Amino acid sequence: MSARRFLGVAVAMPLLLVGAPPAAIAEPQSAQDPAPVQILPLTTPSGAGTELGRGGLDSPDAASPEAQGPSSPQGRGDEAPAGTSGGMSVRPGLPSLLAAEVGAGVDPEADAVLLTDPLEVDDFYVAGFTWSGGSGLAEDVQIYLRVREGGTWSPWFLNELVDGGPDESTFNGTAEFITGGAEAVQASVVGSAESLPADLKLTLVPGQPQGEEVLEASQLATSQAEPTAVASQSAQPVGPAASPVEPTTAPQAAESPEQAAPSPAPQQSAASPAVPGSASPTGGMGLAPGVGTALAATVSGVPVSVTTREQWGANPAYMSWSPTYASASHVVVHHTAGTNSYSAAQSPSIVRGIYHYHAVTLDWGDIGYNFLIDKYGQVFEGRYGSTRAAAGKMPAGAHARGANTGTMGLSMMGDYSAVAPSAAQLDAVGRMAGWFLGRAGVSDATGSAPFTIKTTEKYAAGSTVTLPRILGHRDVGYTACPGNVGYSRMGQIRSIAQSQMHDGSRWVKEGGVWRHYSADGAKSTGWVSYKGQWYYLNPPSGAMATGWQKVGGSWYFLGSDGAMATGWLKSGGSWYYLASSGAMASGWQRIGGAWYYLHPSSGAMATGWQRIGGSWYLLASSGAMATGWQKVGGSWYLLASSGAMATGWQRIGGTWYYLHPSSGAMATGWQKVGGSWYLLGSSGAMATGWQRIGGTWYYLSPSSGAMATGVVQIDGASHGFDSSGAWTGEVSAAKGVKDGWSLEGTTYTLYRGGRAVESQPLRPIMASPSAGKAQVISAMTSAYSSSGRRYPAAALGRGGAPTAKDFFTIVYEEAVAEGVSPELLFAQVVKETGWLQFGGDVKVSQFNFGGLGATGGGVAGNRFPSVRVGLRAQAQHLRAYAEAGVSAGSLANPVVDPRFQYVRKGSAPYIQYLGIQENPNGGGWAASRHYGIELVKLMDQYFG
Secondary structure (H helix, E strand, O other): OOOOOOOOOOOOOOOOOOOOOOOOOOOOHHHHOOEEEEEEEOEOOOOOEOOOOOOOEOOOOOOOOOOOOOOOEOOOOOOOOOOOOOOOOOOOOOHHHHOOOOOOOOOOOOOEEEEOOOEEEEEEEEEEEEOOOOOOOOOOOEEEEEEEEOOEEOOEEEOOEOOOOOOOOOOOEEOOEEEEEEEEEEEEEEOOHHHOOOOOEEEEEOOOEEEEEEOOHHHOOEOOOOOOOEOOOOOOOOOOOOOOOOOOOOOOOOOOOOOOOOOOOOOOOOOOOOOOOOOOOOOOOOOOOOOOOOOEOOOOOOOOEEEOHHHHOOOHHHOOOOOOEEEOOEEEEEEOEEOOOOOHHHHHHHHHHHHHHHHHHOOOOOOOOOEEEOOOOOEEEOOOOOOOOOOOEEEOOOOOOOOOOOEEEEEEOOOOOOOOOOHHHHHHHHHHHHHHHHHOOOOOOOOEEEEEOOOOOOOOOOOEEEEEOEEEHHHOOOOOOOOHHHHHOHHHHHHHHHHHHOOOOEEEEEOOEEEEEOOOOOEOOEEEEEOOEEEEEEOOOOEEOOEEEEEOOEEEEEOOOOOEOOEEEEEOOEEEEEOOOOOEOOEEEEEOOEEEEEOOOOOOEOOEEEEEOOEEEEEOOOOOEOOEEEEEOOEEEEEOOOOOEOOEEEEEOOEEEEEOOOOOOEOOEEEEEOOEEEEEOOOOOEOOEEEEEOOEEEEEOOOOOOEOOEEEEEOOEEEEEOOOOOEEEEEOOOOOOOOEEEEEOOEEEEEEOOEEEEEEEOOEOEOOOOOOHHHHHHHHHHHHHHOOOOOOHHHHHOOOOOOHHHHHHHHHHHHHHOOEOHHHHHHHHHHHHOOOOOOOOOOHHHOOOOOOOOOEOOEOOOOOOOHHHHHHHHHHHHHHHHOOOOOHHHOOOOOOOHHHHHOOOOOOOEHHHHEHHHOOOOOOOEOOOOHHHHHHHHHHHHHO
């Protein structure tokens, strides 16, 4: 989805998606589509702020070397929510930055020396800052970032100076910052202008990077964003949690519904089970179509499933750093910066983004970590060769300068400064560490051993220090990594690793069935955990169970290798959801941010229309409950946030809709409701005010929408309507006495009580200027100044008209080019936009000054790339209304709005005829009464 380039994102009633697996499983399509890496230059090669970097400052010169002190940010609009999305970030580089209150008292907007506008960008998953020179940052410089995900702005994050990279590298960037697919961004630099780094750039990496795109301020649309707080670390590291050990009792279901056995039974081969604890796929388990699901790793007995580089889509073209294998017997645990708001399906996109940022942006030639583990416990191969290394070996990474060689780097995806890693994440980290250390001949994962440092800022090069076998990044560098809370869980990780190293239990096949024996030789029965998987051994024989099993009142599914399934499972053509305990869920379940309904009797996932508890719900083919507008079978339906189908009158976004009480289908056209007639457009929106239908005028109450009949007072005049609602004309107290505007020959005359009080000759649209160019532009500028309105210089300046004089010069030039009266174009612009204040459906950033395409009910209409193009489109439309023989080829400039072809050419040769109600030909620009007459009044007022 492209959010920039002045192209508005028009989302009208989303269609119901069909044919997809459960939404919690599949990687989003947008993350799979190739997109360029976006690069935003913030300073020049000399260190001066760019236009993009200074866009959010009050003073455009605030980031120049001559600026005196920090600038204050411009005011922000109030349209975007100011919510935050969790996750913290800190900045290392000096020991003092490990203090609890990093960045305390700093306002990234008020204290900024560089501040971008909130910018609409293409979706990205990884961000980072780089600069030239390789000398790190000045001590007074701090770089902040905030992003918008799903419409919500995050807090401001203070970005760490990267403390990774090959041992010979220098600091020239920040650590990777991960998101859940952000669509907008704002950057701030706090410090002095003299200390700004040269060539400072913000790089935004999409889920499938392809090429690069350097962007300028003119190419990016701005967004609305209220102030948000600065994310802070927890004040004190949280104490270590108790070491997790494998449960000795069966996992318990979250609920115990009375359920019948699922039917039909899963298709599997019970006679030929896979070896328990092996990596072979579990028979009968449709575990999820989608990139996010990997087969269990088969490399050197890795105890958890590992998504290989090939599986997550590592681009071999980025790999320019061949692996160097070295003896290794320590593990370094990391975390990333970011918002922690990603889904399981987005993790491969994030890993691809980190790979590009490390290998290409930071020029390391490969990803720095040996393995990455997301918050769902998914493990991804990082550095090339990490799954191919022999026992006791590991390719040198780029995860901890000075400690890259002789260690395995494990990175927890997310920021764990103030929130805890998940249990699944800690378990996978511990098991990976235990697997690696066990193969290296280490017997005590909780112990320490000497380690020789190559080069770092914390220890002298070549020094030997005693370090824990499993250590945090901060133990060898000036960094807060892996975060205060993450670091407090190191003891837990070591205990899991130790347990992984010393599980001496085994599987034995006896009489055609598998049995499990504990380390002391005792035969196991009931629930048993082995290498991260649960198995059920039927008492008293101990035979390993497979397929559907009812245990303790709950249903479980065990694959052909005996491993207990969790998450989504396809069996016998139906989808089921198994909780983390393995118990089959039923009823309403919220999974991965979406609601699903699982039949209480069978547990099978429901799809399509379902009547539950007296209300109708619509469930997609993926099972996800639909909300909002949905089109089904040719009709539109509205589903509340609860999923329940709405009926009757509904007010949505300021517009009324009527949904049939019996079916819920959205009504259109004329509808009789409660004794009154209403007109609903093709979009379902209730019409109000004057409406011309089939050559007849009707009036619909602005407040209720009900059709008028009889005599009704409208704008101070009496109007008559027959019983069908058709307008019969203006009426007065004295029968036969004229009231209102009347066209008599070539003149419009206004009558009050039968007496002519005002007249207006028909005024042609195609007309020469009333005076010379300079005089007309001066009159326009003076008229605008006398209106008392403030010219929107910043917004229109982005479209090429920074001053009112610039704007009205373009008005004059574009009107005259087409032979249209420039005074008319001026009058129509100020009428349609409220003297350039906008405030309606059309926004100033659209550069649409005539309401082209804006049909009401929240429809914003057309968007143009600049002020001149928007005014050109308006002038071309006016000429089309005025001139019967005009064509695209006869215009002074190429057509800029495709709607030009739909104008009924020559239907309104006079300005007064632009008002549809006054046009004897039945056409025109606008339906409001006296539209063209009011334009003439404006022209006479300001131009004589």
